[in-house]
Amino acid sequence: MTGIRSDQIVVMNQHYKKYSLTYFLDCMERLGTSNLELWMSMPHFPVDRVSYGDCKALRRQLAARGQKIVCATVPSCDFQGQYGMPQKAFREHAVGYFTNGIRAAEELGAEYVTVNSGWGYYDLPREEGIKNTVEILGQLTAEAEKRGLTMVMETLTSEESQLVCNIPQLQEVLAAVDSKVLKVMVDTAAMNDAGETMEDWFEAFGDDVKYMHFIDADQSWYHYRWGEGTLDLHKIIETMNRYGYEGYLSQELIIDEYLNDPFAVDQMNINRLKEEVI
Secondary structure: OOOEOHHHEEEEOHHHOOOOHHHHHHHHHHHOOOEEEEEOOOOOOOEOOOOEOOHHHHHHHHHHHOOEEEEEEOOOOOHHHOOOOOOHHHHHHHHHHHHHHHHHHHHOOOOEEEEOOOOOOOOOOHHHHHHHHHHHHHHHHHHHHHOOOEEEEOOOOOOOOOOOOOHHHHHHHHHHHOOOOEEEEEEHHHHHHOOOOHHHHHHHHHHHEEEEEOOEOOOOOOEEOOOOOOOOHHHHHHHHHHOOOOOEEEEOOEOHHHOOOHHHHHHHHHHHHHOOEO
């Protein structure tokens, strides 16, 4: 095997937030991309602690284009959606928010829901943030298990968090939560920030690596299209093939310059990936 398969490639809607969700779906149809990761946030698909978007309407749109949501991300980049908060009332608010995202993911037919550690308060000990994160993840994994979903946990860059930014820290949290539905997601930007390699991740987690945010990176937290960072795509794919990885490769592109013309960015990105596709 010399390359990834086209049916492993997943595209996210996060960098389409200046456009409608319908525009994003139409663009994916033009690209021939049927597997999608849904960024559950305004303006595309709102989620809060009391409600969430219209799943039936979205499923109709997806069915009309032959598309499916394979993974849902309930954003944790704002304070109200955090895992590591010390205040009990804030944690309860966050659990309601994330739980609604899990319910929506089930209704949309997703297989995976992404999670991370959040960041906690930087003026409090890391151990307190980890304890609070583990508490919330324990509740969310119970909800996910009840609904037949798998949660996949990524690390964050050191610029984004003080809690879980490398393999040992992720191992610590996975062991503390101890849930059979909490598995591993590689974020290649965070992996690169920690000075880790794809080999390191497969050696540490083996078949528990179920999903990837698979993007180019440099020494910043930016999530680039392939060809704009410094990662060796061919070498990384050779490693994945050697370890037999057959999971999804989600293109989580996060950089302001992509927002005005996200379709052009996706075209360039997919074309680069197709050079490695079998």
